[in-house]
Amino acid sequence: MTGFLSMPHMPPVENTWAAPAISVAVTVVLVIVVTVVVRTARESTRTPDGFLLADRRVPALQNTLAHLGAFIMYSTVIIMVGHIALNGFDALLMTTAFTIGSVLGVLIYAGPMRNVGGHTIGDLFVLRARERPARIASAVITLTTYTMFMVSMLAAVGQVAVRMFDTGSEPNMLLGGLVVLVVGLVVIAWVYMGGMLGVTRMLALKTVLMGAFVLVLTVVVLAKYKMDVFGLLNDAQANAKPDARGFELLDPGRQFGEGSTPLSDQDPWVHVSKLFCIAVGGMGMPWVFMRFYVATNARAARQSAGWASVIAVGFYQCLAILGFGAVAVLGANNFGMRSEHRDITFPKLADELGGSWLSGIFGGLALISVAAVFAGLLINGVTSFTKDINAARGRRPEPAAELKEIRRNVLIIGLVSIVVGGAMVPLFTHIFIPAVVDLGAATVLPAILYTLYWKRFNTRGLKWTVYGGLAVTLLMTVFSNGVSGAPTTAMFPDLNFKLFDIEPGLLSTPIAFLLGYIGTVTSDERNDAGFAELQVRAFTGATVPRRKSPVAAAGGAGGQDRGSPSGHRS
Amino acid sequence: MGTFDQTADGDRYVSLHNSPEFRELRRQSQTFTAWVSGIFYGWWFLVILLAAFAPGFYRQDLVGPINVGLLFVFVSFNLVVLVSSAYMRFARTRLDPLGERVRADLEGDAR
Numbered sequence: 001m002t003g004f005l006s007m008p009h010m011p012p013v014e015n016t017w018a019a020p021a022i023s024v025a026v027t028v029v030l031v032i033v034v035t036v037v038v039r040t041a042r043e044s045t046r047t048p049d050g051f052l053l054a055d056r057r058v059p060a061l062q063n064t065l066a067h068l069g070a071f072i073m074y075s076t077v078i079i080m081v082g083h084i085a086l087n088g089f090d091a092l093l094m095t096t097a098f099t100i101g102s103v104l105g106v107l108i109y110a111g112p113m114r115n116v117g118g119h120t121i122g123d124l125f126v127l128r129a130r131e132r133p134a135r136i137a138s139a140v141i142t143l144t145t146y147t148m149f150m151v152s153m154l155a156a157v158g159q160v161a162v163r164m165f166d167t168g169s170e171p172n173m174l175l176g177g178l179v180v181l182v183v184g185l186v187v188i189a190w191v192y193m194g195g196m197l198g199v200t201r202m203l204a205l206k207t208v209l210m211g212a213f214v215l216v217l218t219v220v221v222l223a224k225y226k227m228d229v230f231g232l233l234n235d236a237q238a239n240a241k242p243d244a245r246g247f248e249l250l251d252p253g254r255q256f257g258e259g260s261t262p263l264s265d266q267d268p269w270v271h272v273s274k275l276f277c278i279a280v281g282g283m284g285m286p287w288v289f290m291r292f293y294v295a296t297n298a299r300a301a302r303q304s305a306g307w308a309s310v311i312a313v314g315f316y317q318c319l320a321i322l323g324f325g326a327v328a329v330l331g332a333n334n335f336g337m338r339s340e341h342r343d344i345t346f347p348k349l350a351d352e353l354g355g356s357w358l359s360g361i362f363g364g365l366a367l368i369s370v371a372a373v374f375a376g377l378l379i380n381g382v383t384s385f386t387k388d389i390n391a392a393r394g395r396r397p398e399p400a401a402e403l404k405e406i407r408r409n410v411l412i413i414g415l416v417s418i419v420v421g422g423a424m425v426p427l428f429t430h431i432f433i434p435a436v437v438d439l440g441a442a443t444v445l446p447a448i449l450y451t452l453y454w455k456r457f458n459t460r461g462l463k464w465t466v467y468g469g470l471a472v473t474l475l476m477t478v479f480s481n482g483v484s485g486a487p488t489t490a491m492f493p494d495l496n497f498k499l500f501d502i503e504p505g506l507l508s509t510p511i512a513f514l515l516g517y518i519g520t521v522t523s524d525e526r527n528d529a530g531f532a533e534l535q536v537r538a539f540t541g542a543t544v545p546r547r548k549s550p551v552a553a554a555g556g557a558g559g560q561d562r563g564s565p566s567g568h569r570s
Numbered sequence: 571m572g573t574f575d576q577t578a579d580g581d582r583y584v585s586l587h588n589s590p591e592f593r594e595l596r597r598q599s600q601t602f603t604a605w606v607s608g609i610f611y612g613w614w615f616l617v618i619l620l621a622a623f624a625p626g627f628y629r630q631d632l633v634g635p636i637n638v639g640l641l642f643v644f645v646s647f648n649l650v651v652l653v654s655s656a657y658m659r660f661a662r663t664r665l666d667p668l669g670e671r672v673r674a675d676l677e678g679d680a681r
Contacts, residue, residue: 089628089639093621096643099650100614106654107603111661233635252625252639268622275618279611299666306658313650453600532587539595539665542673544582 012169013341017351020165022360023367030209030368031186037201038194045195048402052119052383054197058294063304064311065204067291069376071098071312072210074369075156075433077319081349082342084323085335086241088248090255090271091323095316097275101282102309104445106302109283112452112538113292114301119387121286121444126391127534128451128527129459135392137466141443142286142384144470146377147420148432148439149287153374154421155429157183160370163343164363173426180422183367187375188414191382192407196294199375206372209365211315218318220353221325232321235328241337249327262486264501277437277505284440284448287380298541322349329353340488378417382409427491431482435473438505442469442512450516452538455531457516460523465516472511476504586676595668602660610653617642 045051058066076098083091116124122138129137158176165179166172190198225232233250240249247253254260256268264270295301326335326349336345351359386406390397397405446465450457476499477483483491485498536542586592621628621639628639 089643090621092640092643093618096614096617096646096650099647100611103607103610103650103653106657107607230634230636237635248629250635250637250640251629252621256622256625272618272622276615279614299662302661303658306654309654310651313647317647529581529584533583535596536583536586536592536672536676539599540592540669540672540676542586542669542676544676 011338011340013336013344014169015163015167015344017344017347017356017359018164018167018363019351019356019360020167020363022356023164023363026361026364027367030364034190034202034205034368034372037205038190038198041194041197041201044197045193046403048386048399048406050197051195051403051406052379052387053290054195054200054294056117056294057296058197058200060296060300060303062200062204063291063295063300064307065207066200066376067288067304067308068211068311068315069203069207069372070285070288070291071102071308072207072214072315072369073373074160074210074366075152077210077214078343078346078366080316080319081323081326082336082345084320085326085345086337086339086342087254088236088240088324089250089252092320093252094275094278095319097278098282099309099313099316100279102305102312104280105283105288105305106309108452109289109448110292110301110305111298113289114295114298115538115541116534117293117543119293120384121289121448122384122388122391124448124451124534124538125462127530127537128457129462132392132394133459133463135388137447137462139384139388139392140470141439141447141466142388143381145286145436145439146381146384147417148436149285150374150377150381150417151421151424151429152432152436153370153377154180154184154418155425155427156370157367157374158425159343160363160366164347164359164366176425177422179367180425181418183371184374184414184418184422187371187378188410188418191375191378191414192410196290196379199372199379200294202372203376206365206369210369211311213362213365214315214318214322217350217353217358218321218325221321221329221349224329224353225325229321232328233324236324239327239330239332241333249324261481261501262488264481266501269506270501270503273503273506274434277434277441277503277509280445280509281437281439281441281505284444285436286384286444287377290376290380290383322346325349338488378410378414381413381417382406385409385413428489428493429491430489431477431480431491434482434503435477438473438477438503438508439470441505442473442508445509446512446516450520451534454520455528456526457520457531458523458525458527460525461516461520464519465512468515468519469508469512472508473504476500476508480504582676586672589672589675591668591672591675595665595672598668599665602657606653606657610649613649614646617646 044054049055080091080095083094113124116127118124120138120142122135125134125138128134157180161176161179162171166175190202194201221232222229237249243254245253245257245259247257255271258267260267261270291304292301295304326345330348330352335348336342347359347362350362386402386409443466446469447462450461450465479497479499481490481498481501483498485496487493628637628642630638632638632641
């Protein structure tokens with residue numbers, strides 16, 4: 001743990017791009033704009049479902065844009081551009097993994113999740129398992145994902161502050177911590193004020209701004225080459241960082257080849273496992289599922305996921321142009337030349353093409369973009385914390401009391417997050433994002449596939465697949481090179497107790513499927529009627545109107561807006 | 571929403587689940603999903619395994635700086651567009667009408 005605060009992981013680099021004054025000005029303007037936008041949503045937060053789900057009335061376009069926000073994140077934009085510039089073809093393959101993963105959302109998740117309605121994946125699980133274990137499983141998945149992603153997002157806030165709001169060559173941790181605190185508090189205020197509708201509009205806004213920025217930059221890069229992509233790729237190849245093993249930028253090998261992972265003999269499986277996990281688990285994010293619940297009906301949810309997937313392809317192709325373009329335009333040795341410096345390539349390119357104005361604007365955009373994703377996460381954490389835990393404890397609060405509880409949870413979870421996330425900013429917590437993606441592959445995917453398609457699935461199967469997948473993934477993560485055993489990128493670089501360099505999901509996903517199977521068949525519990533109800537509801541959206549219990553009334557809220565006669569839907 | 575609420579409601583779902591309309595809907599939906607995701611994911615797993623274990627194949631030049639690997643990446647990107655839009659279309663034109671019949675059946679009867 002020596003050198004903890006001196007940040008051994010971020011070697012100094014001369015900061016030639018940051019324009020803090022412009023970034024601060026842009027941030028202030030954007031904060032005002034977002035606050036105004038969020039305030040327009042205030043009326044929607046007067047009921048629990050209004051607060052958490054915007055009464056399931058989010059217009060399709062807004063929902064598509066907000067959904068797209070999960071792809072157009074600061075982290076993906078900035079890291080992938082730097083990654084492609086450095087590692088070429090193998091990194092490009094990673095961008096396809098994100099888009100491949102998005103298809104799961106369209107084909108499997110979107111329609112059924114909206115059709116069953118509800119607030120969390122727990123509402124799907126309760127149809128196949130006993131209520132309490134189902135709710136707890138949902139809460140465990142959602143809140144684990146929330147915690148890990150939240151830590152990474154707050155770290156990203158600190159990273160933006162260090163790179164874009166400061167011109168020092170050494171990371172200024174005090175500034176980073178301060179910005180995390182301020183941004184965190186502002187986000188809590190936004191979520192408290194605007195609820196889900198406010199968050200949705202915020203996400204849609206940041207997607208448009210970030211998407212436009214990337215598009216403009218791509219057009220400028222292409223214009224510089226008079227639309228000659230071949231010329232651009234040739235220049236990129238010529239200016240690339242030389243690879244000790246002789247792998248060219250446009251050829252496979254820089255990540256797959258022997259020796260790509262430090263102190264490891266597990267190549268090429270390391271990179272294969274990363275690609276596999278992104279493609280299989282990238283969509284299995286509870287906070288992304290919120291986008292399905294808030295859609296007006298299953299078709300709208302499906303269309304949002306589908307259009308987001310299509311637009312994301314175009315977006316990632318822009319990132320590919322920017323990644324290779326950065327190498328071509330900036331020239332040899334002038335972009336982020338080591339993996340810890342991947343995040344400087346994009347701002348450097350912006351600075352080169354548009355001067356300090358463009359890079360300054362990007363600084364403000366980046367900060368708001370990460371803040372909006374944090375807001376989306378926060379409301380998901382609050383939803384699960386309120387809905388799943390209450391249901392697991394058998395509590396059915398009155399709407400007014402529940403709304404109070406929701407608001408209080410926004411403050412509590414938000415403030416605890418700032419403390420926890422802020423405390424972890426000095427650590428190199430990048431491992432949490434892949435870990436979350438692994439969980440999407442090893443807990444969410446098997447649990448949902450079994451729930452939707454396997455008649456025999458039951459409580460024990462659910463428990464084994466969720467907790468088994470979780471345990472194996474977390475155990476492997478602890479013994480992975482993200483935690484120890486890698487001199488430059490581990491959370492504890494001075495320790496070495498690593499066993500795995502491959503991404504845990506490659507093993508934990510099949511193990512979770514197997515455990516779910518064994519757990520199911522060793523239990524006598526069998527509920528064919530529950531399966532019939534789930535499939536009918538998931539694939540048609542039909543519900544038998546119920547009047548008996550208050551839960552049914554809550555569940556029926558999902559049914560009311562789609563229960564209208566079919567003629568109303570064009 | 572209670573799982574063990576085996577009342578008339580539960581029976582209603584079971585009988586609907588066994589109805590020819592619902593079976594047809596489920597058959598069409600699952601056939602499409604299984605085939606498309608099988609082919610789509612199969613293709614992409616092949617793409618990454620080739621990159622890992624047969625990089626020589628990807629290094630063959632085609633046109634200018636474009637090699638086989640880059641071509642496969644481009645194809646993969648566009649397959650995503652194809653699959654997503656094909657499913658949106660399939661669900662809208664084939665699944666939704668079937669689903670609406672089932673739903674009208676269930677909710678109409680209950681009223």
